[in-house]
Amino acid sequence: MSKGDDTRRRIVSEAAKLFNRQGFAGAAMSDLMQATGLEKGGIYRHFSSKQELAAEAFDYAWQVAWDARMDELKSIPNSVDRLKRFVGNFVDKRPAVPGGCPLLNTAIDADDGDPILRERALKALRGWRRTLNEIVTKGIERKEIRPTVDPRKLTALVISSLEGALMMSRLEKNNEALLAIQSHLESYLEEQVRFSG
Amino acid sequence: MSKGDDTRRRIVSEAAKLFNRQGFAGAAMSDLMQATGLEKGGIYRHFSSKQELAAEAFDYAWQVAWDARMDELKSIPNSVDRLKRFVGNFVDKRPAVPGGCPLLNTAIDADDGDPILRERALKALRGWRRTLNEIVTKGIERKEIRPTVDPRKLTALVISSLEGALMMSRLEKNNEALLAIQSHLESYLEEQVRFSG
Numbered sequence: 372m373s374k375g376d377d378t379r380r381r382i383v384s385e386a387a388k389l390f391n392r393q394g395f396a397g398a399a400m401s402d403l404m405q406a407t408g409l410e411k412g413g414i415y416r417h418f419s420s421k422q423e424l425a426a427e428a429f430d431y432a433w434q435v436a437w438d439a440r441m442d443e444l445k446s447i448p449n450s451v452d453r454l455k456r457f458v459g460n461f462v463d464k465r466p467a468v469p470g471g472c473p474l475l476n477t478a479i480d481a482d483d484g485d486p487i488l489r490e491r492a493l494k495a496l497r498g499w500r501r502t503l504n505e506i507v508t509k510g511i512e513r514k515e516i517r518p519t520v521d522p523r524k525l526t527a528l529v530i531s532s533l534e535g536a537l538m539m540s541r542l543e544k545n546n547e548a549l550l551a552i553q554s555h556l557e558s559y560l561e562e563q564v565r566f567s568g
Numbered sequence: 569m570s571k572g573d574d575t576r577r578r579i580v581s582e583a584a585k586l587f588n589r590q591g592f593a594g595a596a597m598s599d600l601m602q603a604t605g606l607e608k609g610g611i612y613r614h615f616s617s618k619q620e621l622a623a624e625a626f627d628y629a630w631q632v633a634w635d636a637r638m639d640e641l642k643s644i645p646n647s648v649d650r651l652k653r654f655v656g657n658f659v660d661k662r663p664a665v666p667g668g669c670p671l672l673n674t675a676i677d678a679d680d681g682d683p684i685l686r687e688r689a690l691k692a693l694r695g696w697r698r699t700l701n702e703i704v705t706k707g708i709e710r711k712e713i714r715p716t717v718d719p720r721k722l723t724a725l726v727i728s729s730l731e732g733a734l735m736m737s738r739l740e741k742n743n744e745a746l747l748a749i750q751s752h753l754e755s756y757l758e759e760q761v762r763f764s765g
Contacts, residue, residue, distance in 0.1 A: 380729035397593035527748035535728030551724035
């Protein structure tokens, strides 16, 4: 890795921390200069615009969050247990990029705002939906999940309730809402989703 | 109402539209000047800071959203039906202040940001929790809701899943996630919450 690549990477990871906490409009170039120790020109040598940097910073923050949520998932054979682990990871693991879920933050920031950031957030949401859909669909095929379960509805339930609970927990500064949702989803997965032949 | 009060009110309602779509940092004073047709001095005659204006704009936007969600609730005697109506109102009624839910927007915007706005969002969340808690508690007393239901957990489920689904629906530009959550909550309320003793 060249020194230029290294600098670029460092800018992206510092920008991710700033944008994820302060939002696109709220993260000032001066904050980024301070965090990286670079001049404006040193930053813009690597990125054509604040928008381009924010988009890369989002992808980086999302990847970090995603890796935490997917932790050890592949080692779990049963699809219902896999979904429970996903929920547990979301609740227990606070990713290394501070400021909450990058998808939630960017979706709210960009839904009436920057179209490029909006597109990145939508792509992340689609990838999340796809991964959970695949777990559910495979679970139905393998008779681990009831054939009456609608994969897209279950996926929407998991994503929306976790994201909403994260908003509540961050605002209330405790884990109550996240734990309430984990308990609801676990009961639901055991009682209404798991195929018990 | 004096002319000054009228102007103040007009600034708040225009500011609510701007802040709810663009966020605190993203809503520029120049946008507000354009929306109100006032000079900067004409706006700051009524408010001591952007922060004070944003806080009042949040309260206004939240009141408008709240009124839409509470529509006709009091005319419904049964507490489970009342909860279902609340969910239906959230899904069906798009409030007059555009940009999505003011609480969700401000919570995400201010969780690492402005402490005054953060406090307003927290107050709104507490009020929302309190209203739903009261419906559930009264429902248990009246034997409309099972005594095993935990009011705070049910409240967290309703709020988090609706807010998360709104984020998804606004990003996906369709109602799929909101309708999936409405369907889940309605089944849950009928099958696990309603007392059929």
